[in-house]
Amino acid sequence: MRHRIIVLGAGYTGAVAAGRLARRLHREDVAITLVNAERDFVERVRMHQLAVGQDLRLRPLGVIFDGSGVELKYARVTGVDVDRTTVDIVGESGAETLEYDTLVYALGSGWHTRGIPGVAEHAHELAGRPGALRLRARLAELAAGQPVVVVGGGLTGLEAATEIAEARPDLDIALATRGGLGDWLSDKGRRQVRKVFARLGITAHENTTVTAVGADHVSTADGEVVPAAVTVWTTGFAVHPIAAATTLDVGENGQIVVDETMRSVSHPDVYAIGDAALVIGPGDKPLRMSCASGVPTAWQAADAIAARLTGGKTPTRQPRYVNQCVSLGRREGLIQYVTADDRAVSTALTGRLAALYKEVVCKGAAWGVANPTLGVPTRRRRVLREPVPQDS
Numbered sequence: 001m002r003h004r005i006i007v008l009g010a011g012y013t014g015a016v017a018a019g020r021l022a023r024r025l026h027r028e029d030v031a032i033t034l035v036n037a038e039r040d041f042v043e044r045v046r047m048h049q050l051a052v053g054q055d056l057r058l059r060p061l062g063v064i065f066d067g068s069g070v071e072l073k074y075a076r077v078t079g080v081d082v083d084r085t086t087v088d089i090v091g092e093s094g095a096e097t098l099e100y101d102t103l104v105y106a107l108g109s110g111w112h113t114r115g116i117p118g119v120a121e122h123a124h125e126l127a128g129r130p131g132a133l134r135l136r137a138r139l140a141e142l143a144a145g146q147p148v149v150v151v152g153g154g155l156t157g158l159e160a161a162t163e164i165a166e167a168r169p170d171l172d173i174a175l176a177t178r179g180g181l182g183d184w185l186s187d188k189g190r191r192q193v194r195k196v197f198a199r200l201g202i203t204a205h206e207n208t209t210v211t212a213v214g215a216d217h218v219s220t221a222d223g224e225v226v227p228a229a230v231t232v233w234t235t236g237f238a239v240h241p242i243a244a245a246t247t248l249d250v251g252e253n254g255q256i257v258v259d260e261t262m263r264s265v266s267h268p269d270v271y272a273i274g275d276a277a278l279v280i281g282p283g284d285k286p287l288r289m290s291c292a293s294g295v296p297t298a299w300q301a302a303d304a305i306a307a308r309l310t311g312g313k314t315p316t317r318q319p320r321y322v323n324q325c326v327s328l329g330r331r332e333g334l335i336q337y338v339t340a341d342d343r344a345v346s347t348a349l350t351g352r353l354a355a356l357y358k359e360v361v362c363k364g365a366a367w368g369v370a371n372p373t374l375g376v377p378t379r380r381r382r383v384l385r386e387p388v389p390q391d392s
Contacts, residue, residue: 002031003309003383006087006100008077010036010061011044012291013274013298014106015369018070020302021104025309027069029383033098035089036061037076038129041369045291045362047132048160048327052139052167057366064370073098077107082246082267102269102305105256106298109237109275109289118213123151123233126160138230144170147227149218151210152234153177155290158193159327160232165200166329174203174226176210176218185344189336192350196328237289239276251278251286260316261304262297271305273297282320283341291365293319309383325358333358 007018018034025032041059050056061072075091080103087098111125124135142148148171150161157175165173175181175197181204182193197204209221213233218226244254249266251257256272257265258279264270272278274294279287287293296319307314320340327333333354337347349357 002029004099004101005030005032005104005305006098006102007032007034007104007106008080008087009106009108009274009276010034010038010041011106011108011274011294012365012369013108013294014104015041015061015064016295017104017106017273017298017302019065019068019369019371020299021305022065022068022070024302024306026382030309031071032069033071033073034061034065035073035075035077035087035098037074039074041366042129043362043366044128045365047126047129048156048163050129050132051126051135051160052163053136054167059366059370077242080105080242080246082248082264082270085269100269102309103271104301104305105243105270105272105276106274107240107242107276109239111233112236112238113233114235116210116212119233122213122215123231125233126156127237135230135232139164139168139171142168142171142229145172146229147172147174148230148232149226149228150175150232150234151213151218152236153179153181153183153206154234154236155324155326157232157234158182160234161202162196162200162328162332163330164232165202166331169201172203173201174205174228176205176208176220176226178207178209180206185334185336186346186348188346188348188350189334189344192332192334192348193328196332200329237275239289243272243276253278255286260300260318261314262301263304271301273301279319281318281341282339285341287319288342292321292324295365295368311384325361327355327358329355331355 007014022032046056075089078090079088085100089096111127113119125131150157161175182190210218211221212219213231218228218231239254243256244250248264249257255278258272258277262271262273275289281287303315321338321342324336332351335349335354335357337345
């Protein structure tokens, strides 16, 4: 009987992990199944572009994995039983229960409402394609001069505000952030953000906490009511709730607690990668939810699984950060260089060159999914008849 590997989720991490496993292991020895709700790979880092009307290239998973030996199941995951080693899914053919020997959990994250009144009912999000398309349709309805408020001053908020302002200069764009504008950046990085905001006419509500969202406004902690025909909510991500409903050891935010090989500390036949995993990086700090964090965890998990099944040496490499890449519209960008534990240093790349740099990064990430065996040896290894014990 072949060793059954199920990968849940075909975002950046799940797709890369599935392809890397397929390249490392003999098809006669393993059955790899990739479960995903959508038929196309979604470039999540480009959702702000989709929202303003730009058309993105379709990347069908069937084309990406054609000939790889990976079986695709287009279905929604409804439950995971890590004690019975089963996964419940619902697809076009109805409900189904899959059994696994090794599970790779890569269900990722969605938007985080933070429990703020009115967010779920009135705000728009950019955590996935459906949300971006709803925002796209709503923005297209707006007449000149109508106000749009982006809530959240992190990377996603900066990209959303500048993309909308550049694509729709006729709208009144504002960004509300709990701290200072770009306060985690270097001096050069902050100057670049302020310069672009000034050029695009974006109002920054700094040191502002949004306490409620209405149909046509947002309310703040200091009593201000800011008009908003559209509110875009970008205050961070929340992981998929399925893991927290299992007996897996999870952190306070629902991420699966893993060791340095991305294996669950409570269930050794489960690996978690990307936003779903609580990974401790340099400086004993958890990795932030991002593509930059996720792809290295996919490499690590796939290589560790392959090594344990074939009797090879289990690799351990600690993910580290190099830079933060921010697009500020299509014409300008910011590449903020950082320490291994993600703290800004004085060096930053700005302007048109930074925008081109960010575009190369985005294309490279998508190419890595479309060609998930990058850097993997072409020689597949045979799975041992008696695999290395899971606790090794």
